[in-house]
Structures are given as C-alpha cells and as structure tokens.
Amino acid sequence: MQQERKFDKNTIIGFALIAVLMAAFFYLNQPSEEELKERQREEQLAEQKQNEAKQSETAQVNSPLQVQSDSTGQPVSAKNHSVENSKLKATFSGQGGYISELQLKEFSAFDSAAKDHKQPLFLIKDGNNKFNLKFKDKTGNEINTSQLAFSPSVQNTGAKTIVTMNAALAQGNLQYVYTLGDDYTIGFEIKSQGIHQITSDKNLAVEWDLNAISAEKGKQQENYWAQTYFRFKGTNDVEYELFGADEWEEKEAVDWIAFKQQFFSSVLSFDEGFLTPKGVSKPIAEKDPHFSRNYNFQALMPVSGSELSYKLQWDFVPLDYRLLTDARYEGKDFDNIIPFGWGFLGWLNKHFFLNVFQWIAKFGISYGWVILLMTIVVKLVLSPIMYKQYRQSAMMRILRPELNELTEKFKGQENAMKKQQATMELYRKAGVNPLSGCLPALIQIPIFYALFRFFPNIIDLRGESFLWAEDLTAFDSPILLPSWVPFMDGHISILALSYIVAMVIYFRVSGSLDSFNQPPQEGMPDMRIMKYMMYVMPVFFFVFLNSYASGLSWYYLVSNVINIGIVMFIKNVMIDDKKIHATIQENKTKPKKQSKFSQRMQQLMEQAQEQQKQQETKKGKKK
Incomplete structure (x- = not known):
C-alpha cells in the first residue's frame, strides 16, 4: 500500500539552510551606521538644493521683476493669476505663462501625517510642472518661452473665464489664452504678433515636464499603474509606453499625450498633431515623500x-469611466487611459463587472458590501462550471482503482503504449473526458486576471474604507512591522492573510491535493512533491497581495469562502459517489460510437505501437 510521502530529514535540513542563508544575506547586506549617516547627509544636501531652487523660482515668479521690455521700451512684470470653477482651481505663472498650480477640488490626497489622512489634491504645485516653446531668432539665439515674463488680462463671458497671459518680445508679443468653463477642461491657444520678424524656423519645439505628486497610500502600486498614454493622429489607436520603459519615441504624429497617475491624468491635446513625439517616464525613489514619477514630452x-495660431487643450481628469465616455469627451478615447485591460479582458471589465458593481452601489450600501454582493453574483454565474468541474473530478476519483490496476498490469517502458491505449479505452467506455475538468478552470482565468485590473483602477473605491481598511484601492495595514523585515513593506495585510488561509482550506476541502498523492506512473515524474508546492504557493500570493489593493484581497477572500460552501454543498448534497459509480458501470455496457477525433487518435497510437514493435525486433536481430 502506497503511503503519503513525508518530509524526510534531508528536506528539512535543506529548508533550514535556505532560511539561514536568506537571514545571513539580509543581515550582511544591511548598511552600516557610517553608510546610513552618509546617505542621510546626501539626502539632506539634495533636499536643501531642491528647496533653494524652488525658493529661487518662487521669488522670480511672485516678485514683479522686470524680465524684459516690450516693443515700446516699457518694462514688463511677471505676474501670477488664479481662476477656479466647481471642479478645479488653476494658477497661471507670470514666469513662463504656463500652469503653475492645479487643484482638483472634489478630491483629496493621502497624507499619513494628517489626523484624517487627507489633504487637498494638487496635480501641479511647488514647481513640478513646466511647459516651454523653443525656437531660434534670426541671429541664431535660442528663445525659451518658460523664461519669459507674462502679464495677465482677464475677461468673463458668462459661464467662461478667459485669461490671456501676454509676453512682450523684441518686435512683437506672444500670448497664451486660457479658457475655463465649468468642467475639467482648460482651453489653450497660442497666438503671436510679429513672430515672423523674430524667427524663420519652420517648426516650434514643444517641451512639457511634470513630476507627478504622490497622492495615494500605496506608492508602490501608484508607480506601477503610472504610465504615458498617447493617441496617433487621425486614428482610435491609443498606445502607452510599456511597463518599465523609461524612454519612448514615435515617427507618427500624436494628437494627445497623457501623463497618467493611478487615478488622475494630465492630458495635452492638439488636433493638428504633435510631430516626431518622444518622451521619458521614470519612477522617483519611494523614499521621496512628495513625488512619484517624472514625465517628459518633446x-x-x-x-x-x-x-502662430495654435488651438490646444488641457484636461486634468479623474479616471472615471462614466465621465470619460460622456458626450463632452466624445471622439477623444480618453476612457482607454484606464488600464482595464485590452481585448476581451477590457470588455469584461467595462461591460460586465463595472455595470454589476455600479448597479449594486446604487443601493447606497458600503463599498465593502458591494464587493461581497458582486462576488456572489459572479459565483452564481460560475456555479454550473464549478459543478461540472467537481463532477468530473469525482468520476476520475472513482476510476482511480481501475487506473491503478492498468498501471500494475502494463509495467515497463515497453508497455507504455499499451497502457495508454487501455487507459483511453477505459475513459471511452466510462464516458469520462479527462480534459473536460481543465476547461472550467481555463474559463475562470480571464475572470481572475480581469478583476486583478479592475479593483486597483476603479475610482469609486478610492478613499472608501471598510472594516479596518481605510482605502479599498490600497493595502490594509492594521499590523505594522519594522522596516528591516524583508518583503513585507513594513506591514501585514489582514485581508490578504485571511485570503491565503481560505485558499489552503479550499485546497483541502475540494480535493485539489488528492491528485498529487498518487504513486508515479512508469516513466513519469513523481508529482507528489507538488503537494508541498501547493502549500508554498500561498506564501508567494501573500507577499504579492500584502501591498496590493485591499478591495481585491477582500474579493478573493469572499470568493474562496463561497467556493468552500459551494464545494461542500455539491459534495454532500448534489453528488453521490455511488450513483456516479453506477452511471460509469452503466456507460461501460452501452455501445459507444467513436468520434472522428477518437478514431484518429486510436490509429496514431496503433501506428506508434507497430513502430515500437519493429524497433524492438531490429534490436533483437542485432543481438
């Protein structure tokens, strides 16, 4: 009788040595006290230089210094101007004429130091944004508009406010005309007078640089979902720079460029198309408390x-699918900035999960309970698939003694083909398809991955608390750990840990481990070691989910608890092993008509068996 293989002494020693080596590695590689002091000194110097640069820039912008003179010789002063509507508040810088401050008034940013962990949400502030036009005058000198002094003039026309930032040039002037309505859009026109007397350039170089301000609790996830998006001119083809790509360059023109953060995006549109676009997107060190990512576009x-007469548009939008598919953004394809996934995965998230989620949310209950009810809906849809999967598993379990008899009967490599033929014949007579149990599992993979993208990117959950989780789009951290503990990022997620416990229980209840308890077949690897891998796998899942969206961990936890209940119900109520055994025996007595595929497989196996016999005969003659 085969017994379950236990961990032997060598295996235990091996795991112990691995643990000791890992502990030694982290201990020996931790920085010394001198290195920590040197690193702290360098960070202080860098911060001091950054503050000095900001103070210098602020002094230039806020003080009415004479930057240059206009065509009449009168001095021009750089002056800021602020406007706002119900959605946002914007400040236009007198130094460079670009947007120097942009606040989204309906949203807040995460602040660990605040009592309620909230602070006003700024996409642009403290010199993190710069827009520049670059060209050469007729003498070859380079002119950068970000260095020019602009003075504002304001015009109110009903529901719109028009701010004209005017910069005097040697023989004319340059105007940035901003139009603010009552939404997230700021119209942006670039006009000139006398520019032809200054430059002969056929193109203007446009440069946009932004250091994204960190606004979320989980900076690691915030960085993961931050990317540059753009759309090729005259198409619906929205592209993005790949994860981990620092630099990108395109030959075709693009009609908008978006610097995407996890839940917000700053977009610059130009219908005529930006030519030869290129850019950079680099993450900023997690230790930086202010910024998460550096973007550059040229x-x-x-x-x-x-x-000059250009019509552009700024959009500072929350990534809300309903907003971005509204009529005001028709034809823009901004909804593709939300990373719900491409192809079928994107369709599943946009047209099924999002609709189910928003329909349940209309009842006004907590979003944690919305996720629970949504999980129940998904499980009800998948329950027939689970039933079929478990029924096939039960039939395979009942056939196991007969399969073991075939293994004993056809021992040796020379009988491998005969054993395979006999096994296929047994499956055919019993009416069992060993591959049909895999199909339900494959169907569930797209759902698993779609929800992996759904929960961290649905803005409805942002800042919403449930149980001990203060934000369902970030990790829950009721238990804090020292920073030196590896892989944990200084906390333990209870929801992720609970999901792992439920996963292990489900493995045992569903019998997922039973297939790894069988003795190895002739010529096949011993799969019993996989049983232990099934216990190691949850550890890796926990390390990953520990810093992921708590809403996803909550969904997986509820899903596994429901799975346990469904399996117990199917196992104890819906499926009777005796009836299944009787059905199998009855199927064996019925005449079976082979499908064309089965006939073809039978022929191939017979041909392979005949070739094996011929090879054995040749070997015998040589001897």
Missing part, C-alpha cells in the same frame, strides 16, 4: 503662416 509643432 515634439514639434509646424509654423504655418506668418503668425
């Missing part, structure tokens, strides 16, 4: 005519 805009 392109060309053609100069047509004697004066």
Whole structure:
C-alpha cells in the first residue's frame, strides 16, 4: 500500500539552510551606521538644493521683476493669476505663462501625517510642472518661452473665464489664452504678433515636464499603474509606453499625450498633431515623500503662416469611466487611459463587472458590501462550471482503482503504449473526458486576471474604507512591522492573510491535493512533491497581495469562502459517489460510437505501437 510521502530529514535540513542563508544575506547586506549617516547627509544636501531652487523660482515668479521690455521700451512684470470653477482651481505663472498650480477640488490626497489622512489634491504645485516653446531668432539665439515674463488680462463671458497671459518680445508679443468653463477642461491657444520678424524656423519645439505628486497610500502600486498614454493622429489607436520603459519615441504624429497617475491624468491635446513625439517616464525613489514619477514630452509643432495660431487643450481628469465616455469627451478615447485591460479582458471589465458593481452601489450600501454582493453574483454565474468541474473530478476519483490496476498490469517502458491505449479505452467506455475538468478552470482565468485590473483602477473605491481598511484601492495595514523585515513593506495585510488561509482550506476541502498523492506512473515524474508546492504557493500570493489593493484581497477572500460552501454543498448534497459509480458501470455496457477525433487518435497510437514493435525486433536481430 502506497503511503503519503513525508518530509524526510534531508528536506528539512535543506529548508533550514535556505532560511539561514536568506537571514545571513539580509543581515550582511544591511548598511552600516557610517553608510546610513552618509546617505542621510546626501539626502539632506539634495533636499536643501531642491528647496533653494524652488525658493529661487518662487521669488522670480511672485516678485514683479522686470524680465524684459516690450516693443515700446516699457518694462514688463511677471505676474501670477488664479481662476477656479466647481471642479478645479488653476494658477497661471507670470514666469513662463504656463500652469503653475492645479487643484482638483472634489478630491483629496493621502497624507499619513494628517489626523484624517487627507489633504487637498494638487496635480501641479511647488514647481513640478513646466511647459516651454523653443525656437531660434534670426541671429541664431535660442528663445525659451518658460523664461519669459507674462502679464495677465482677464475677461468673463458668462459661464467662461478667459485669461490671456501676454509676453512682450523684441518686435512683437506672444500670448497664451486660457479658457475655463465649468468642467475639467482648460482651453489653450497660442497666438503671436510679429513672430515672423523674430524667427524663420519652420517648426516650434514643444517641451512639457511634470513630476507627478504622490497622492495615494500605496506608492508602490501608484508607480506601477503610472504610465504615458498617447493617441496617433487621425486614428482610435491609443498606445502607452510599456511597463518599465523609461524612454519612448514615435515617427507618427500624436494628437494627445497623457501623463497618467493611478487615478488622475494630465492630458495635452492638439488636433493638428504633435510631430516626431518622444518622451521619458521614470519612477522617483519611494523614499521621496512628495513625488512619484517624472514625465517628459518633446515634439514639434509646424509654423504655418506668418503668425502662430495654435488651438490646444488641457484636461486634468479623474479616471472615471462614466465621465470619460460622456458626450463632452466624445471622439477623444480618453476612457482607454484606464488600464482595464485590452481585448476581451477590457470588455469584461467595462461591460460586465463595472455595470454589476455600479448597479449594486446604487443601493447606497458600503463599498465593502458591494464587493461581497458582486462576488456572489459572479459565483452564481460560475456555479454550473464549478459543478461540472467537481463532477468530473469525482468520476476520475472513482476510476482511480481501475487506473491503478492498468498501471500494475502494463509495467515497463515497453508497455507504455499499451497502457495508454487501455487507459483511453477505459475513459471511452466510462464516458469520462479527462480534459473536460481543465476547461472550467481555463474559463475562470480571464475572470481572475480581469478583476486583478479592475479593483486597483476603479475610482469609486478610492478613499472608501471598510472594516479596518481605510482605502479599498490600497493595502490594509492594521499590523505594522519594522522596516528591516524583508518583503513585507513594513506591514501585514489582514485581508490578504485571511485570503491565503481560505485558499489552503479550499485546497483541502475540494480535493485539489488528492491528485498529487498518487504513486508515479512508469516513466513519469513523481508529482507528489507538488503537494508541498501547493502549500508554498500561498506564501508567494501573500507577499504579492500584502501591498496590493485591499478591495481585491477582500474579493478573493469572499470568493474562496463561497467556493468552500459551494464545494461542500455539491459534495454532500448534489453528488453521490455511488450513483456516479453506477452511471460509469452503466456507460461501460452501452455501445459507444467513436468520434472522428477518437478514431484518429486510436490509429496514431496503433501506428506508434507497430513502430515500437519493429524497433524492438531490429534490436533483437542485432543481438
């Protein structure tokens, strides 16, 4: 009688040595006290230089210094101007004329130091944004508009506010005209007077640089979902720079560029198209408390005519699918900035999970309970698949003694083909398809991955608390750990840990481990070691989910608890092993008509068996 293989002495010693080596590695590689002091000194110097640069820039912007003179010789002063509506508040810088501050008034950012962990949400602040046009004058000198002094003039026309930032040039002037309505859009026009007397360039170089301000609790996840998106001119083809890609460059023109953070995006549109676009997107060190990612965009805009006349548009939008598919953004394809996934996965999230989620949320209950009810809906849809999967598993379990008899009967490598033929014949007579149990599992994989993208990217859950989790789009951290504990990021997620416990219980209840308890077949690897891997796998899941969205961990936890209940119900109520055994025996007595596929497989196996006999005969003659 085969017994379950236990951990032997060598295995235990091996695991112990691995643990000791890992502990020694982390201990020996931790920085010394001198290194820590040196690193702290360097960080202080870097912060001091950054503060000095900000103070210098602020002094230049806020003080009415004479930067240059206009065409009449009168001095021009750089002055800021602020406007706001119900959605946002914007400040236009007198130094460079670009947006120097942008607050989204309906949202808040995470602040660990605040009592309620909230602070106003700024996408642009403290010198993190710069927009520049670059060209050369007729003498070859380079002109950067970010260094020019702009003065504002304001016009209110009903529901819109128009702010014109005017910069005097040697023989003319440059205007940035901003139009603010009552939404997240700021119209942006670039106009000139006398530019043809200053430059002969056929193109203007446009440069946009942004250090994204960290706004979420989980900076690691915030960085993971931050990317640059753009759309090729005249198409619906929205692309993004790949995960981990620092630099990108395209030959085709793009009509908008988006610097995406996890839940918000800053978008610059130009219908005529930015030529030869390229950019950079680099994560900023997690230790930086203010910024999460550095974005840079460079392109060309053609100069047509004697004066500049460009119509662009700024959009500072929350990544809400309902908002981005609204009529005001029709034809923009901004909804593709939300990383719900491509192809079938994206369709599943946008048209099934999102609709179910929002329909349940209309009842006004906590979002944690919305996720629970949504999980029940998904499980009800999948329950027939689970039933079929478990029924096939039960039939395979009942056939196991007969399969073991075939293994004993056809021992040796020379009988491998005969054993395979006999096994297939047994399956055919019993009416069992060994592959049909895999199909339900494959069907559930897209659902698993779709929800992996759904919960960290649905803005409805942002900042919503449930149980001990203060934000369902970030990790829950009721238990804090020292920073030197590896892989844990300084905390333990109770929801992730509970999910892992439920996963292990499900493995045992569903019988998922039973298939790894069988003795190895002739010529096949011993799969019993996989039983222990099934216990190691949850550890890796926990390390990953520990810093992931708590809403996803809560969904997986509820899903596994429901799975346990469904399996127990199917196992104890719906499936009777005696009836299944009787059905199998009855199937054996019925005449079976082979499908064309089965006939073809039978022929191939017979041909392979005949070839094996011929090879054995040749070997015998040589001897």
